[in-house]
Structure formats: structure tokens, C-alpha cells
Amino acid sequence: MNVQNNVDLKHSTKTASDWWRGGVIYQIYPRSFQDSNGDGIGDLRGITRRLDYIAGLGVDAIWISPFFKSPMKDFGYDVSDYRAIDPMFGRMEDFQTLLDRAHGLGLRVMIDLVLSHTSDQHPWFVESRSNRENPKADWYVWADPKPDGTPPNNWLSIFGGSAWQWDTRRQQYYLHNFLTSQPDLNFHNPDVQDALLDVARFWLDMGVDGFRLDTINFYFHDAQLRDNPALPLDQRNATIAPMVNPYNHQDHLYSKSQPENIAFLERLRALTDQYDGRACLGEVGDAQRGLEIMGEYTRGDKRMHMCYAFEFLEKRRLTAEYTKHVFDQLLSKAGDAWPCWAFSNHDVQRHASRWDLDEAGIRQHAVLMMCLRGSACLYQGEELGLPEADVPFEHLQDPYGIEFWPEYKGRDGCRTPMVWAAQDEQSGFTTGAPWLPVSTAQAERAVDRMDADPQSVLNHYRRAIALRHEYPALMSGTQSDMRETGPILSFLREDDTQQVFCAFNLGDGAAEIDLPEGNWRCIGQDLGAIGVQGRATLAPSQFCLMVREKG
Incomplete structure (x- = not known):
């Protein structure tokens, strides 16, 4: 390789x-x-x-x-x-x-x-759930139930159901935005x-x-x-x-x-x-x-x-x-x-x-x-x-x-x-x-x-x-003049030394675009890019890449 x-x-x-x-x-x-x-x-x-x-x-x-x-x-x-x-x-x-x-x-x-969360098998949570007075009692998000025993609020878990799980040791709910086995840490606690x-x-x-x-x-x-x-x-x-x-x-x-x-x-x-x-x-x-x-x-x-x-x-x-x-x-x-x-x-x-x-x-x-x-x-x-x-x-x-x-x-x-x-x-x-x-x-x-x-x-x-x-403007340059010309997306990348013009046909049919005038040269031909002067027709999935140096 x-x-x-x-x-x-x-x-x-x-x-x-x-x-x-x-x-x-x-x-x-x-x-x-x-x-x-x-x-x-x-x-x-x-x-x-x-x-x-x-x-x-x-x-x-x-x-x-x-x-x-x-x-x-x-x-x-x-x-x-x-x-x-x-x-x-x-x-x-x-x-x-x-x-x-x-x-x-x-x-x-x-x-x-x-x-944001740990496993319920993490020693921090094992200690936190043991009682309400231990040193890590407030390291996770615990809350009392509503008077009718239901969860403290309506928050939901990404994996389905309530984001609150009842814990019989503390007689409280703990928050889990994901699985019940992934209790959320309490970032309001500086420790x-x-x-x-x-x-x-x-x-x-x-x-x-x-x-x-x-x-x-x-x-x-x-x-x-x-x-x-x-x-x-x-x-x-x-x-x-x-x-x-x-x-x-x-x-x-x-x-x-x-x-x-x-x-x-x-x-x-x-x-x-x-x-x-x-x-x-x-x-x-x-x-x-x-x-x-x-x-x-x-x-x-x-x-x-x-x-x-x-x-x-x-x-x-x-x-x-x-x-x-x-x-x-x-x-x-x-x-x-x-x-x-x-x-x-x-x-x-x-x-x-x-x-x-x-x-x-x-x-x-x-x-x-x-x-x-x-x-x-x-x-x-x-x-x-x-x-x-x-x-x-x-x-x-x-x-x-x-x-x-x-x-x-x-x-x-x-x-x-x-x-x-x-x-x-x-x-x-x-x-x-x-x-x-x-x-x-x-x-x-x-x-x-x-x-x-x-x-x-x-x-x-x-x-x-x-x-x-190879082209610093593509790595970390600015991006400007982004345009939508039918199915064609075009934009300019630029740094202190060069400008790179990019155009991509993201649609299902051929489309035309006016290319910038001036002393541009095509790059990326080994990738299938084209570069011409004037008006160009781009087939579906075709693209144009051109560069010009400053100064």
C-alpha cells in the first residue's frame, strides 16, 4: 500500500x-x-x-x-x-x-x-446511589418524584421512554438521557x-x-x-x-x-x-x-x-x-x-x-x-x-x-x-x-x-x-460567494496566496454555469474535474475546480 x-x-x-x-x-x-x-x-x-x-x-x-x-x-x-x-x-x-x-x-x-454520563457500574454511581448522604450523593442528577410517584418532569430518553429511572435505594429518580444504565452526571457540582x-x-x-x-x-x-x-x-x-x-x-x-x-x-x-x-x-x-x-x-x-x-x-x-x-x-x-x-x-x-x-x-x-x-x-x-x-x-x-x-x-x-x-x-x-x-x-x-x-x-x-x-485555500481559507445555479453549487475558497473556484452539479440532469473570467487554471483533473473558460455544461455528478495565484 x-x-x-x-x-x-x-x-x-x-x-x-x-x-x-x-x-x-x-x-x-x-x-x-x-x-x-x-x-x-x-x-x-x-x-x-x-x-x-x-x-x-x-x-x-x-x-x-x-x-x-x-x-x-x-x-x-x-x-x-x-x-x-x-x-x-x-x-x-x-x-x-x-x-x-x-x-x-x-x-x-x-x-x-x-x-455527559457514565455506566451505572462506575464506582462514582455505585457510591452515589448507596444513600443520600455519601460524598458523591450529588454527583448524578437525582430528584424526588411528584406527589403521585411519577417522574419529576416530562423529559424523555433518546433510547425511548422516560429519561428518569426509579432507584429503590435512594427512593428517588435519576436522570438518563440515554439507556437506563447510563446515568447523567451532575455538572452543576464543581467536584x-x-x-x-x-x-x-x-x-x-x-x-x-x-x-x-x-x-x-x-x-x-x-x-x-x-x-x-x-x-x-x-x-x-x-x-x-x-x-x-x-x-x-x-x-x-x-x-x-x-x-x-x-x-x-x-x-x-x-x-x-x-x-x-x-x-x-x-x-x-x-x-x-x-x-x-x-x-x-x-x-x-x-x-x-x-x-x-x-x-x-x-x-x-x-x-x-x-x-x-x-x-x-x-x-x-x-x-x-x-x-x-x-x-x-x-x-x-x-x-x-x-x-x-x-x-x-x-x-x-x-x-x-x-x-x-x-x-x-x-x-x-x-x-x-x-x-x-x-x-x-x-x-x-x-x-x-x-x-x-x-x-x-x-x-x-x-x-x-x-x-x-x-x-x-x-x-x-x-x-x-x-x-x-x-x-x-x-x-x-x-x-x-x-x-x-x-x-x-x-x-x-x-x-x-x-x-x-496541496492547496492551502482549501485547507483553511475563507469561503465566499456561495451560489445555487439550478442544481449547481459553486463557491470560492481563498487565502493570502490563492483563490480556488469550485462548482458541483448535485442534481440529476445536466446544467450550465458561467465560470469566472481571468487567469484561472484547472486543477483536480485526476479526480475528474473540468476547467474551461466562459460557460460550461456540467453533467450530473460532474464538477469544476480552478485556481489562480495572487500577486
């Missing part, structure tokens, strides 16, 4: 403190990436084995989903020890080896911190904040380059426990299971996204800034106010470095009209926000299937991602153009899918094992029985087949990422 990035991090151009600005981050879901011991579950040694492949993509960093000790009710997003590696993933020595190897290849390493900052410090001292922060707007709840108002039917636009999940019937004004969160994020950023070249990426989970919150959380240089909302993770396709709408909203609500865009991740249907993209569409969207202002997240297998896997009910693992089947099939279809070798048993992921079935449809697009074909989607992604790094 062609490793394009095999340099010592200490001597890499990516050592600048703003390496993340416009950087490309590759998300690894460790359970499904590479198994090294035959137990059917991916692990840290497996990731280390495949780091050469990741470096060969040309990305700047990896983000590893949780590998902490956990009962795995939500597959690692229910942490029982923030400072320990779950044995199914390996040992702390394995993580240190991974970290050292990644740095040697010029790759930054970001880890997934789940701070909780200090303990979580100590967790972040532990991993920063170990040498990680930053954090992806799960459900960053869920940290604080309304201290008065006020009821959420109803959400009108026409506003129920949540990314995940919008119509079958009653969670989407509420406007979550009080159960999340509270103003007190800003001060904690500033504390976390201040800690991170004590270390060179570290970055924080926040996940904003809010279907109605995601872009506004993104702006609040990334404004200035004292909060998060970057955040991503779910606008480009929706079922709605990226038409020229919708994409321009998103950027117009971002500009009006949060003009100085630094977004991080993702088309796929471990929570949503893979975008090749979600948007019903053909091969040309997959290639065009890869280039579009690399041209938009912001940083970029790629999800494992996205670079192969993988479709969503079909996981039958009897093989489902995701509690979300099991709860809402069959109208919503859950997240297992995007979490099936990575396909490395088309003809190998279990496509090279494991020598045992995989925790989720390997998709035969995905196996047709395995890495070994793609790698051998210069014109494959995999090599197309490599060239698209290289293009982004």
Missing part, C-alpha cells in the same frame, strides 16, 4: 498548533476495525496493524471511538473506568504502542471522551467538573492529541427541572428515527444545551491549551439549533476548536439549495464558527445508501467534502464507498434498533466489520466469529481489490485528500 505520510510527527509540517483547522480526521470504530486475536471483536493491536493503511490515505488524524472499561450496554459509550482500557480491546501498553506508531507516521490521535478535567489531563499527559467529545451539549441540565415544551410536527427533523421515537416530539429547551455549559467548555479548552497542538472536537446533538450551538461553542479562542452538527448526516440529500441553506444559516447564526463536516459516522446510515449515490456521486461527494470550509471527518470504510449493510433482526446488537425495529433498524448497519480482503474468511477482519456479520455486499469493495485498482474509489479518496493538502 502506498504510504504517503510516513514522517516523524516531530518533523512534520502538521506540528502547528492549528493542524486541526481544515484537517482530515479518520474515525475508527474499534470493535469493527481489525481483530488481532480471533475473538471476533476489533482491538487496539488491530488498529496499530492498520495504521500504515490509514497514513496512506493522507489524513491528518485518527479519532478512536471509546475503548475504556465498560459493561458494553452501549458498546463503550457507557464508561465504568475512564482511566482503564477494556480488556476486550487490550491493555494500556497496547494503546501506548498505537500512539507511538501513529505519531511516527505523522498521524495525530484523538480519543472519544464520553463526559464533578474537576474530576472530569482530571480524566482529560490523564490522557493529555499520556500524549493524545485531542478529544472528540460525545454529546457535548448534554453536559448540563436545567437546575429547575422545567418541562420541555412540545415540538410541532413540521419541526420534527431529527437525524435518527425522527418519526418513530417520541423523543422527537419535544423541544429540548431544558434537558440539554444549557448556558452554564459555556463556562465548563472554557475550562476544558484552557486545560487543553496547556499542551502543544491539542484540539477538541465537539458533537452537537440538536436537530433544531445545531448550527447555532456550534457557533456558541466554537466562538473565539477560549471554547472548543471545532464542532459538528448533524445537518450533513441527515436523510436529506446535499442538493445545491440545501447545502447553500446550511452555510447561509451558519453564516447568519455563527459566522466565526469552525465546523467539522461528516457525511457518515457510527450513528447514521452510510451516506452512499442514505443518499442513494451511484459511483459517480460517491466520487463527487468525496471531492465536495475536501473543498468545503471546515475540517472533515471520514468514517472507516467511507473511502471504499461502502453501502449500508443489511443486518437481520436476529443478529442485531444495537439497543436502539432492537427497541424501534422494524421501522428503525438501528445503527448496526453502519457498524459491521471493515472489509480488508475480499477472498479471505470474514474479509480479513477476524479469524473467529465476528460480533456483527461481515457484509457480503461490502466485501466486494474490500481494501485489497480497491488498492490494486488505480481508478478505484479508495485511490480517488487518496487523491481528493491530497488535493486538499
